[in-house]
Amino acid sequence: MTTIARRELKEKRPLEPITAKGRGGGFNNLLHKELSQWWGTSMWWIQLIIWVLILNVVSTIVMLTEALPPVELLQEVVFTFLPMAVGAVAIGTVITTQGIIVGEKQLGTAAWVMSKPASRSAFILAKALAYAIGFWTVALALPAIAFIVITRLLIPAPLALLPFLAGLGIAALSQLFYLMLTLMLGTLYNARGPVVGIGIALVMSGLLLKSFIPPVVAMVTPWYLPDISASVAVQMPLPENWFVPLLATGCWTVLFTAVALWRFSREEF
Amino acid sequence: MNGEMVIQTTGLSKQYKDIKALEGLNLHVAQHSIFGFLGPNGAGKSTAIKLLLGLIRPTGGQAAIFGLDSVKDSIAIRQRVGYLAQDPRYYQHMTARETMRFAARFFYKGPKEAIEARIEETLTLVGLENKADRPIKGFSGGERQRLGIAQAQVNYPDLLILDEPAAALDPMGRRDVLEVMARLRKHTTIFYSTHILDDVQRVSDNVAILNHGQLVAQAPIEELLAGTTGAAYTLTVRGDGRAAQQALQGQPWVTAVSGHPNHTPSHTTLQINVNDEAAAEDQLLRLVLANRQTAVTAFGRKKYDLEEVFMQIVEGGQAK
Numbered sequence: 001m002t003t004i005a006r007r008e009l010k011e012k013r014p015l016e017p018i019t020a021k022g023r024g025g026g027f028n029n030l031l032h033k034e035l036s037q038w039w040g041t042s043m044w045w046i047q048l049i050i051w052v053l054i055l056n057v058v059s060t061i062v063m064l065t066e067a068l069p070p071v072e073l074l075q076e077v078v079f080t081f082l083p084m085a086v087g088a089v090a091i092g093t094v095i096t097t098q099g100i101i102v103g104e105k106q107l108g109t110a111a112w113v114m115s116k117p118a119s120r121s122a123f124i125l126a127k128a129l130a131y132a133i134g135f136w137t138v139a140l141a142l143p144a145i146a147f148i149v150i151t152r153l154l155i156p157a158p159l160a161l162l163p164f165l166a167g168l169g170i171a172a173l174s175q176l177f178y179l180m181l182t183l184m185l186g187t188l189y190n191a192r193g194p195v196v197g198i199g200i201a202l203v204m205s206g207l208l209l210k211s212f213i214p215p216v217v218a219m220v221t222p223w224y225l226p227d228i229s230a231s232v233a234v235q236m237p238l239p240e241n242w243f244v245p246l247l248a249t250g251c252w253t254v255l256f257t258a259v260a261l262w263r264f265s266r267e268e269f
Numbered sequence: 270m271n272g273e274m275v276i277q278t279t280g281l282s283k284q285y286k287d288i289k290a291l292e293g294l295n296l297h298v299a300q301h302s303i304f305g306f307l308g309p310n311g312a313g314k315s316t317a318i319k320l321l322l323g324l325i326r327p328t329g330g331q332a333a334i335f336g337l338d339s340v341k342d343s344i345a346i347r348q349r350v351g352y353l354a355q356d357p358r359y360y361q362h363m364t365a366r367e368t369m370r371f372a373a374r375f376f377y378k379g380p381k382e383a384i385e386a387r388i389e390e391t392l393t394l395v396g397l398e399n400k401a402d403r404p405i406k407g408f409s410g411g412e413r414q415r416l417g418i419a420q421a422q423v424n425y426p427d428l429l430i431l432d433e434p435a436a437a438l439d440p441m442g443r444r445d446v447l448e449v450m451a452r453l454r455k456h457t458t459i460f461y462s463t464h465i466l467d468d469v470q471r472v473s474d475n476v477a478i479l480n481h482g483q484l485v486a487q488a489p490i491e492e493l494l495a496g497t498t499g500a501a502y503t504l505t506v507r508g509d510g511r512a513a514q515q516a517l518q519g520q521p522w523v524t525a526v527s528g529h530p531n532h533t534p535s536h537t538t539l540q541i542n543v544n545d546e547a548a549a550e551d552q553l554l555r556l557v558l559a560n561r562q563t564a565v566t567a568f569g570r571k572k573y574d575l576e577e578v579f580m581q582i583v584e585g586g587q588a589k
C-alpha cells in the first residue's frame with residue numbers, strides 16, 4: 001500500500017467516541033492540557049532557572065567557600081541542598097499553585113470544563129499529577145542532577161547515590177504534601193488570600209516555631225523532613241521514630257486529597 | 270424518535286438559604302424543537318440550565334434528560350449535550366483551534382485527522398475559520414460567543430443548551446447566531462434562554478416563561494401568540510370612534526372594548542375582546558357599519574406579538 005493510500009485510508013477513519021466514564025472521565029484530556037501548560041509554555045524553563053539559582057548556586061557557593069575536609073564538606077553541602085529543596089520548594093509550590101483551583105472557579109473555566117463529560121475527581125487529580133511531575137522534574141530532579149555533577153567536580157569525596165535519591169524522595173513527599181494542601185484549600189476557599197496565607201504560614205511555622213512546639217506535635221507535621229532528608233542522604237544516624245513524620249506527612253497528603261475531592265464534588269458553579 | 274421528550278423536569282427546585290431561585294419547575298421539551306426559555310433577569314433561567322447540566326444540585330424535584338437522571342447520570346448526559354454559558358470563559362492562552370481541540374478530546378479519542386476535520390467544519394459553521402489560530406485573549410464578545418457555539422457543537426450534540434446566546438451581540442451578531450441555530454435545528458434539539466423576545470418569535474417553536482423562579486406559561490409559540498385573554502379584533506374608524514364603541518358595548522359576546530387615538534389624525538383604533546369568535550366575525554362589522562356616519566378604514570383579527578404576551582403574563586402573574 002502506498003503512503004498516499006495509507007494516508008487517505010487514515011483520513012477516512014471515523015471518529016472514535018470515548019466511552020469510559022465515571023470518576024475518571026476526561027482525566028487523560030485534562031492531564032494533557034495541564035502538562036501542556038507546564039511544558040508547552042515558558043513556565044518550565046522559568047521555574048528551572050529559579051530553582052537552579054536558588055538550590056545549585058547557593059550550594060555551590062558553600063562548596064567553594066567552606067574550608068572543610070572533603071567528607072565533612074560533602075555533608076555540609078548536602079545539608080544545605082536538601083533542606084533548602086524541602087523548604088524553598090514548599091514555598092514555591094504554595095505560591096505557584098495558589099490560583100489553579102480558585103482562579104478557575106473565579107474565571108468560570110472550571111464551570112465550562114464541568115459542562116463537558118469530565119468528572120470532578122479528574123479535574124483535581126489531573127492538576128495534582130501535572131504539578132507534581134512539573135515540580136519534581138524542574139525543582140528537584142534537574143537541580144539534583146546538577147548538584148551531583150557539581151559535587152563530583154568540586155569535592156573529592158564520593159556522594160552515595162542511593163541514599164541521596166532516598167533523601168530526594170523525602171523532599172518529593174514534602175512537595176506533594178504542600179501541593180495537595182494548596183489544592184485542598186483552593187477547593188475550600190473562593191479567594192487566593194487564605195490559600196496562600198495558610199500554606200505559607202504552615203511552611204514558616206516549620207522553619208521558625210519548630211523548636212518551640214512540643215516534639216509530639218511537631219512529629220506529626222512535615223517540619224522534620226528537611227533534617228531527615230539530609231540525614232538519610234549522607235547516611236547519618238537518624239533520630240528515634242524518624243519514620244513518624246514521613247508516615248504522618250503521607251497520611252496528611254492522602255487526607256488533603258480526599259477532602260479536596262469531596263469538597264470539589266459538592267462545588268456549585 | 271420525533272415527538273420524544275428530551276428534557277422532562279418534575280417539581281425541579283433550587284433554594285439558596287432563604288432565596289427560592291427555582292420553584293417546582295415542570296418542563297417538557299420535545300425532540301428537534303427550538304425551545305425558547307424566557308423570563309426577566311433573575312427569573313431563574315440560568316439556575317434551571319445549571320441544574321439540567323449537573324453544575325448545581327437541586328434542592329427538590331428531579332430532571333431527566335434523554336430519560337437519564339440529571340444528578341446520577343450527569344456525565345452520561347453531558348456526553349450528549351452541548352452547552353454555551355451566558356458569559357462563556359475559556360483558557361485565555363489557547364487559540365480558538367486549541368480550545369476546540371481541548372473540547373473535542375472529551376468526546377473523541379481519534380483519529381487525529383478526523384478530529385481536526387470536525388474542528389475545521391465547526392469553526393467554519395460559525396464563521397471563525399480565519400481566526401482559528403488567534404489567541405482567545407484578543408477575541409471580541411461576538412467572536413467569543415461564536416466560539417462558544419462552535420465548542421458546544423463539536424460533539425454533534427443531541428441537545429444544545431444555550432444560555433442567552435445573543436445577549437452580548439450587536440444586531441449582525443444576533444442575526445448570525447439565529448441563523449446558526451436555525452441551521453442546526455434538523456440535527457439537534459435547541460433549548461435556549463433569552464430575554465430578547467424578537468429572537469424567540471423568529472426561531473422558536475415552543476416557549477416557556479419563567480418569572481420569580483416559577484413557570485408561568487409553556488406552550489407552542491402560535492398558541493401563545495393567539496392570546497391569553499381570548500380572541501380580539503381591531504377596528505380603525507374615522508373620528509373618535511364613540512358611535513362604534515356604543516354599538517358594540519352590551520353585546521353578549523363582547524367582553525371589552527377599548528379605544529386608542531390613532532397616530533393618523535382624526536382616526537381611532539378600537540380593540541374588541543370577545544368570547545365568541547363566530548358571533549364576532551358574523552356581527553361585529555355589520556353592527557358598526559349600521560351607523561351610516563361611521564367609516565371603517567381597517568378591520569382584522571388582533572395579532573399579538575410576543576412582547577405583549579410576555580408583558581401580560583409576567584406583569585399580570587397569569588399562570589397557564
